[in-house]
Every structure is written in C-alpha cells, then in structure tokens.
Amino acid sequence: MSSTPKPTSSENIVAQKFDRCLADLIVKSGVGFSAGVIASVILFRRRAWPVALGTGFGAGMAYADCDRSFNPARIPGTRIIPSSDAKKEGSS
Numbered sequence: 001m002s003s004t005p006k007p008t009s010s011e012n013i014v015a016q017k018f019d020r021c022l023a024d025l026i027v028k029s030g031v032g033f034s035a036g037v038i039a040s041v042i043l044f045r046r047r048a049w050p051v052a053l054g055t056g057f058g059a060g061m062a063y064a065d066c067d068r069s070f071n072p073a074r075i076p077g078t079r080i081i082p083s084s085d086a087k088k089e090g091s092s
Helices: 009-044 051-069 085-091
Strands: none
Touching: 009 051
16 A cells, blocks of 8 residues: 555546536525525515626626636736746756
C-alpha cells in the first residue's frame, strides 16, 4: 500500500467542476425563484415578472461563478505569467 494518492485525470477534474456548476445553478436559481415569489406576493400584487427576474439573476450569478471556475484568467486581479517569463524571474 502506497501512501501517495493517485493523480486525478483531467476528465475527472472537468466533471467535478461541471457537477459543481450544475449544483450551483440549481441552488441559486431556486433561491432567486423563491425571492421572486415572495416579492411577487408581498410587493407586486402577484405579478409574474419578479419571479422571472429573480430566477434570471440566480442563473446569471451561477453562470458567472461557473465561468470563473473554468477560466481562472477572468478573476479580477489575476495575472497569468507565461512559462518563459517565470523561468527568467526564477533564475534572477
């Protein structure tokens, strides 16, 4: 029995990210839907647009989080250093 864990394949990493994104979409859309229903009943005399707006906001937030998960260069303040520059800085 070796104590070193097996390396994770890239397919498994992508599958985990996709599963996380799908779960995030369901949760955030559900919260937006619930907030829209409550706003519709309490404030807007049972109109449909607050429900659609809340669901859309939740789905948009989940999309943005998923986009950042798959493309870390989109995170504000992140700088990608090319490998050639990283080797130059390391040798100085």
